[in-house]
Amino acid sequence: MPLNPLFARVQLPEELPDVLCIDRMIYGDADTISEELWRANNIVAHWILVDGEKAGVVAVALDEGAPTTIDSDPVPEEGSVLIFTIGVLPAFQRQGLGLAATKWLGDEAPHIKGRTSIISTIRQSNAASIKMHEHAGWEQDGMRALFFAEPPEDAVIMRKIF
Ligand SMILES: CC(C)(COP(=O)(O)OP(=O)(O)OC[C@H]1O[C@@H](n2cnc3c(N)ncnc32)[C@H](O)[C@@H]1OP(=O)(O)O)[C@@H](O)C(=O)NCCC(=O)NCCS
Numbered sequence: 001m002p003l004n005p006l007f008a009r010v011q012l013p014e015e016l017p018d019v020l021c022i023d024r025m026i027y028g029d030a031d032t033i034s035e036e037l038w039r040a041n042n043i044v045a046h047w048i049l050v051d052g053e054k055a056g057v058v059a060v061a062l063d064e065g066a067p068t069t070i071d072s073d074p075v076p077e078e079g080s081v082l083i084f085t086i087g088v089l090p091a092f093q094r095q096g097l098g099l100a101a102t103k104w105l106g107d108e109a110p111h112i113k114g115r116t117s118i119i120s121t122i123r124q125s126n127a128a129s130i131k132m133h134e135h136a137g138w139e140q141d142g143m144r145a146l147f148f149a150e151p152p153e154d155a156v157i158m159r160k161i162f
Contacts, residue, residue, distance in 0.1 A: 002096025010045035026087035056088035
């Protein structure tokens, strides 16, 4: 039975330490987004809440061409909303929360003025995330060679056009 999450706006910068802590629990040290990057971008983040408990976090970067990983070049995307992070804590995974959050972002993003699509850059090896985006109705839209560092890896670009 899938869980039914609520989404609550993260108060930035006050709640940034909480976000970084949860992000580290989800990603480990490898792909954790640095505090510097969180602060440098125009980020809108939401907690994924289950019965009031923080089960994960989703965030989008509203600056056009914002980098979504520490070492990446900006994704040159006019008119797109960029997924900055989408993560569910291990104890809550495989219960439909990631899918619900991906669908929710896809439904919310068209309300942001001037945007025509939402995109996500995903490690090629992250089959779970690619499948989750496909289940939510997103489509693959090319690759970015060596987009990720540590370890270096290509990115699959997933997009949902409004
Ligand atoms: C990717 C992630 C967000 C998925 O969250 P989740 O709540 O566990 O996913 P869901 O339960 O909603 O699963 C949705 C679909 O994704 C796919 N999926 C999710 N986890 C999977 C796994 N471990 N292996 C294979 N497929 C998986 C399945 O197709 C699943 O549908 P199904 O259960 O009907 O088969 C979560 O694993 C996570 O936070 N991972 C670490 C951070 C990360 O990689 N984020 C994405 C970066 S772009």
